[in-house]
Amino acid sequence: MYETIVEDSFTIFRFLVKNSDRNINYVLSCNTTKECVIIDPLDKDVIEEIIKQYSLKPKYIFNTHAHPDHIKYNDFFISKYKCPLLAHIDCQELFEFEFENVFENDVIKVGNLNLKVLHTPGHCHEHISLILDRYFFCGDLIFNLGVGNVNFRGDVSMLFRTITHKIKNLPDELLLLPGHDYLKNNITFLQSLYKDSSEIGSELDGLLSSYDSNQLSPLFDIGFEKKNNPFLRIDEFSFLDFLEKKDLFKDEKMEFRFKLLRQLRDEH
Ligand SMILES: [Fe+2]
Known part of the structure; x- marks a missing residue:
């Protein structure tokens, strides 16, 4: 419980x-x-x-x-x-x-x-x-x-x-x-962003395959978010290079990229 x-x-x-x-x-x-x-x-x-x-x-x-x-x-x-x-x-x-x-x-x-x-x-x-x-x-x-x-x-x-x-x-x-456990939807959103959905990596892939909607997701630290959370990675070429809609993110203003990402997440 x-x-x-x-x-x-x-x-x-x-x-x-x-x-x-x-x-x-x-x-x-x-x-x-x-x-x-x-x-x-x-x-x-x-x-x-x-x-x-x-x-x-x-x-x-x-x-x-x-x-x-x-x-x-x-x-x-x-x-x-x-x-x-x-x-x-x-x-x-x-x-x-x-x-x-x-x-x-x-x-x-x-x-x-x-x-x-x-x-x-x-x-x-x-x-x-x-x-x-x-x-x-x-x-x-x-x-x-x-x-x-x-x-x-x-x-x-x-x-x-x-x-x-x-x-x-x-x-x-x-x-x-x-305040909410949105791990699964956030992983599938991340997959949708990439040209190749396997780019999410084995750690997130493992979390998705072991996901149980009746259970709380495990705890993750800020270091994990800095490494994996797309909203914290919009300044990284190594992240942007793998995106399906990379051209949409070519604007160099980080705030623009952040808003765009938030909008794409709303549409997911
Ligand atoms: Fe709220």
């Missing part, structure tokens, strides 16, 4: 929500105090099961952004556990309920843990992410081998800047914990 990632001082609970959008919900808890933060609650029953099973004490609810599939059970958890909601200040125009605003470089204390906030706009302007140790809770900013869409209050130029100037500068070892 859910997976646990156990580190010395904290535990991450993660599970695939049973919906067509393949949302992933997370609960992050301090091993010493049992305080926890619930991230983007969409499946309240499994979250409740985790809280009960491990006797956790919800301290905060954290929203990476205000899209409906990330905020559905805010109300429920706020009233049940009397814990504040944390979100970006731009959610003021979008939320009817009270929240505390958090921003770039804020540190959120949950038990003995210090979670760092990054402002990561593009998928929508209020998007924020969290870093704890080597884990990166990145919402709908970046997925394995893809990035968030810009169809609902998004801004593709801003997304380009966040990915290029912020995400590409993060350490390779940081593990992505995205």
Whole structure:
């Protein structure tokens, strides 16, 4: 039903929500105090099961952004556990309920843990992410081998800047914990980009052949994304040379290439 990632001082609970959008919900808890933060609650029953099973004490609810599939059970958890909601200040125009605003470089204390906030706009302007140790809770900013869409209050130029100037500068070892599991579609998109679909390489080929839609995909780090995610590779000749529509990408402006790639992904 859910997976646990156990580190010395904290535990991450993660599970695939049973919906067509393949949302992933997370609960992050301090091993010493049992305080926890619930991230983007969409499946309240499994979250409740985790809280009960491990006797956790919800301290905060954290929203990476205000899209409906990330905020559905805010109300429920706020009233049940009397814990504040944390979100970006731009959610003021979008939320009817009270929240505390958090921003770039804020540190959120949950038990003995210090979670760092990054402002990561593009998928929508209020998007924020969290870093704890080597884990990166990145919402709908970046997925394995893809990035968030810009169809609902998004801004593709801003997304380009966040990915290029912020995400590409993060350490390779940081593990992505995205808000959806889109690995399979992103691999087939990548295949569609190449003149020869086998150019995706044996690692991605293996992931595709062992893919099970009922399971969460494994964790991948930023180094894997720098090597394989097309949105992080638009400046590489070695990537562009193999593309079916290479001519479309001949414009030297990286922002143009990024927008084009996002558009092709939308059409996939
Ligand atoms: Fe979203």
